[in-house]
Amino acid sequence: xxxxxxxxxxxxxxxxxxxxxxxxxxxxxxxxxxxxxxxxxxxxxxxxxxxxxxxxxxxxxxxxxxxxxxxxxxxxxxxxxxxxxxxxxxxxxxxxxxxxxxxxxxxxxxxxxxxxxxxxxxxxxxxxxxxxxxxxxxxxxxxxxxxxxxxxxxxxxxxxxxxxxxxxxxxxxxxxxxxxxxxxxxxxxxxxxxxxxxxxxxxxxxxxxxxxxxxxxxxxxxxxxxxxxxxxxxxxxxxxxxxxxxxxxxxxxxxxxxxxxxxxxxxxxxxxxxxxxxxxxxxxxxxxxxxxxxxxxxxxxxxxxxxxxxxxxxxxxxxxxxxxxxxxxxxxxxxxxxxxxxxxxxxxxxxxxxxxxxxxxxxxxxxxxxxxxxxxxxxxxxxxxxxxxxxxxxxxxxxxxxxxxxxxxxxxxxxxxxxxxxxxxxxxxxxxxxxxxxxxxxxxxxxxxxxxxxxxxxxxxxxxxxxxxxxxxxxxxxxxxxxxxxxxxxxxxxxxxxxxx
Ligand SMILES: CC(=O)N[C@H]1[C@@H](OP(=O)(O)O)O[C@H](CO)[C@@H](O)[C@@H]1O
Ligand SMILES: [Mg+2]
Numbered sequence: 005x006x007x008x009x010x011x012x013x014x015x016x017x018x019x020x021x022x023x024x025x026x027x028x029x030x031x032x033x034x035x036x037x038x039x040x041x042x043x044x045x046x047x048x049x050x051x052x053x054x055x056x057x058x059x060x061x062x063x064x065x066x067x068x069x070x071x072x073x074x075x076x077x078x079x080x081x082x083x084x085x086x087x088x089x090x091x092x093x094x095x096x097x098x099x100x101x102x103x104x105x106x107x108x109x110x111x112x113x114x115x116x117x118x119x120x121x122x123x124x125x126x127x128x129x130x131x132x133x134x135x136x137x138x139x140x141x142x143x144x145x146x147x148x149x150x151x152x153x154x155x156x157x158x159x160x161x162x163x164x165x166x167x168x169x170x171x172x173x174x175x176x177x178x179x180x181x182x183x184x185x186x187x188x189x190x191x192x193x194x195x196x197x198x199x200x201x202x203x204x205x206x207x208x209x210x211x212x213x214x215x216x217x218x219x220x221x222x223x224x225x226x227x228x229x230x231x232x233x234x235x236x237x238x239x240x241x242x243x244x245x246x247x248x249x250x251x252x253x254x255x256x257x258x259x260x261x262x263x264x265x266x267x268x269x270x271x272x273x274x275x276x277x278x279x280x281x282x283x284x285x286x287x288x289x290x291x292x293x294x295x296x297x298x299x300x301x302x303x304x305x306x307x308x309x310x311x312x313x314x315x316x317x318x319x320x321x322x323x324x325x326x327x328x329x330x331x332x333x334x335x336x337x338x339x340x341x342x343x344x345x346x347x348x349x350x351x352x353x354x355x356x357x358x359x360x361x362x363x364x365x366x367x368x369x370x371x372x373x374x375x376x377x378x379x380x381x382x383x384x385x386x387x388x389x390x391x392x393x394x395x396x397x398x399x400x401x402x403x404x405x406x407x408x409x410x411x412x413x414x415x416x417x418x419x420x421x422x423x424x425x426x427x428x429x430x431x432x433x434x435x436x437x438x439x440x441x442x443x444x445x446x447x448x449x450x451x452x453x454x455x456x457x458x459x460x461x462x463x464x465x466x467x468x469x470x471x472x473x474x475x476x477x478x479x480x481x482x483x484x485x486x487x488x489x490x491x492x493x494x495x496x497x498x499x500x501x502x503x504x505x
Contacts, residue, residue: 005110005111005114005121005151006150007107007111009150010048010106010107010110010150010151011106011107013044013146013147013150014041014044014045014103014106014107015103016044016146017040017041017043017044017045017143017146017147018040018041018103019041019101019102019103019106020038020041021102021103023038023100024100025038025042025096025099025100026096026463027087027092027093027095027096027099028462028463028464029355029356029462029463029464030068030076030078030086030356030357030463030464031064031076031077031078031079031087032046032076032077032078032095032099033067033068033070033074033075033076033464033465034074034075034076035073035074035075036067036073036074036075036134036136036140037136039075039076039077039136039140040140040143041099042077042099043065043077043140043141043143043144043147044143044144044146044147045098045099045106045147046063046077046079046095046098046099046144046147047063047127047143047144047145047146047147047148047149047150047151047153048098048110048147048148048150048151049079049091049094049095049098049110049113049147050062050063050079050125050127050144050147050148050153051125051127051147051148051151051152051153052094052110052113052114052117052119052125052151053079053081053087053091054125054126054127054153055119055120055121055123055124055125056117056118056119056120056123057081057082058123059082059126059174060082060126060127060128060170060173060174061079061080061081061082061125061126061127061128061170062079062080062084062127062128062129062130062166062167062169062170063077063078063079063080063127063128063129063130063141063144064077064078064079064080064129064130064131064163064166064282065077065129065130065131065132065137065140065141065144066078066131066132066134066137066163066220066281066282067132067134067281067464068132068163068280068281068282068284068285068464069217069250069254069255069256069280069281069285069464070250070281070464070465071249071250071251072134072135072248072249072250072251075134075136075137075140076464077140077144078163079091079095080166080167080170081170082170082174083170083171083174083420084167084168084170084171084174084420085167085358085361085420086356086357086358086361087358090117091117094113094116094117097109097113098110098113124154125148125151125152125153125154126153126154126155126156126173127144127148127153127154127155127156128155128156128157128158128166128169128170128173129141129144129145129148129155129156129157129158130157130158130159130160130161130163130165130166130169131159131160131161132160132162132163132219132220132281132282133160133218133219133220133223133244133249134249134281141157145157158184160220160223160224161184161220161224162220162221162224162282162283162284163282163283163284164283164284164420165184165187165224167420168180168182168187168420169182169187170420171420172186184224184227188227188228188231189231190415191228191231191415191416192228192231192232193415194412194413194414194415194416195232195235195236195412195416196232196234196235197408197412198409198412198413198416199235199236200235201405201408201409201412210235210236210237211236211237211238211239211274211275212236212237212238212239212275212276212277213238213239213241213268213269213270213274213275213276213277214238214239214240214241214276214277214278214279215241215242215253215254215258215265215267215268215276215277215278215279216240216241216242216243216244216254216279216283217242217249217250217253217254217255217257217265217278217279217280217281217283218242218243218244218246218247218248218249218250218251218253218254218281219244219249219250219254219279219280219281219282219283220281220282220283221279221280221282221283222240222242222243222244223244224283225238225240225283226240226243241253241265241267241268241269242254242265242266242267242268246267247266247267249281250280250281252265252266252267253265253266253267253268253278254278254279254280254281255278255279255280255285255286255287255376255377256280256285256376257278258278258287258289258299259287259299259301259375259376259377260376262297262299263297264276264289264291264297265278270289270290270291271291272290272291272292272293272295273290273291273292273293274290274291275288275290276288276289276290277289278377280377284378285374285376285377285378286305286377287299287300287301287302287305287376287377288300288305301375301376301377302334302373302374302375302376302377302378302379303330303334303335303338303373303375304338305373305377305379306328306330306338306342306371306372306373306379307338307341307342307346309371309381310326310328310342310346310348310371311346313326313369313371313381313410313413314326314346314348316406316407316409316410316413317369317410319402319403319406320391320394320398320403320406320407320410321403322390322391322394324368324369324387324390325367325368325369326348326367326368326369326370326371327348327349327350327351327363327364327366327367327369327370327371328342328348328349328350328351328370328371328372328373329350329351329352329353329360329363329364329370329371329372329373330350330351330352330353330360330372330373330374330375331352331353331354331355331359331360331374331375331431331432332352332355332431332432332433332458332460332471333355333374333375333376333471334352334375335375335473336454336456336473337454339352351363352431352433353431354431354432355374355432355460355463356463357372357374357378357379360372360373360374360378360379361382364382365382365384367382367384368383368384368386368387369381369382369383369384369387370382370384380417381413381417382417383414388414391407391410391411391414392411392414394407395407395408395411424461425437425438425461425495425496426438426441426459426460426461426468426491426495428458428459428460432458432460433458434458435458435459438494438495438496440494441459441490441491441494441495444490444494445457445458445459445487445490448483448486448487448490449483451483452474452475452479452480452482452483453474453475453479454473454474454475455472455473455474455475455479455480455483456471456472456473457470457471457472457473457483457484457487458471459471459487459491468491468495470484470487470488470491471484472484472487485502488502489501489502
């Protein structure tokens, strides 16, 4: 490691002294102007991780659903998964080292993690459409280059696309070809075959209006459109030509405000959906005949997918186990429905895809979704092999067709995978500190029917998130208000007291 060169280049990406950031739910996120040094250093760290794992590592420059002024970075591990927790700690240490200490901290990490510095390194880089992303990804490249890592810059890609590239490269192309063309080919082929097998072929079911949050999803869906045009006609809105990223539109807005995005014309019963800024979330929505808005969020998507999968498994007569993984944000009635009606075991993990993904790997088929629309279905290697074998061996036509559908589902899901006074336990559903806050929440929850509430510090924004549900909108709002007030009083709130809703 050429420490002089590192010191020299690092001075071109200086750390504002005293700035402390944490590798949170989905990497580092904050105002873009504070991130140049973090990007450079994540380029360095990605090289160490690549040498240690002897694999390609991904670096994605994005702040997903955050406002346009923010930016962020997350590292992608060899199998397309989120960075391992011990390396999140290394990332935090490296990002926070003062300028003069940085080369030493980098050395310490390479010693602690037993990195063979002679090993080659290869990094793939992607970015979203934020105005600051291009320059910041150049800083990542500077970090990679100074440690003599090789790299490929994919430029503008969605987060799932970058995860896909990493996985393809580390499985020598077995999962697919590590190009955008390869990505579109693989997904569209599975999608077209699966839709061919379904019953509803009328045109109205084949059109979809897509709110692209004024982000990268618009560019990439335009590229993908013609691969699927025989099975699906898409109409793009909020494609970034006018509006601001994630502003009054996109999956996060639609989910948290429970209303249609601006900039999209919706008529009764039209099928609509929204992406977030880096297109790794999707929620569906529609207006009914009376013009009422309905949201098909991650909870509902998980329920629909698991019932579909259960039916197919029944058809082929295989008893592969299915598990559904949710977070504390899942609506209580979706959990009850899955457990009591569908008889599917449901598990709750901490917020963030990495936690859900990890748990979902324990099943033959693991379905995981955050309520906000992040999610996928994972098939264990054994389940995948079994299903692929059945498509060849089964003689009964109906059973064979069901096995083929399952095989297409496997290929369609991209199976690879983003305040501190408040601390929590029990998958973030119970507050530990500050003292008294959990008791206050318990007392408030008791006042409402079918109610739940919890609070936790966000890992992507400088806020404390308050969740509340109850038997009516009015009661849920009122409970949320009361809990916010308790947080404000017991957790040292600053500024104005939380407003009414
Ligand atoms: C309540 C909520 O929606 N939280 C989001 C949000 O995390 P926070 O740690 O809550 O800021 O951003 C994450 C990354 O996009 C996403 O995984 C997570 O679900
Ligand atoms: Mg996102």
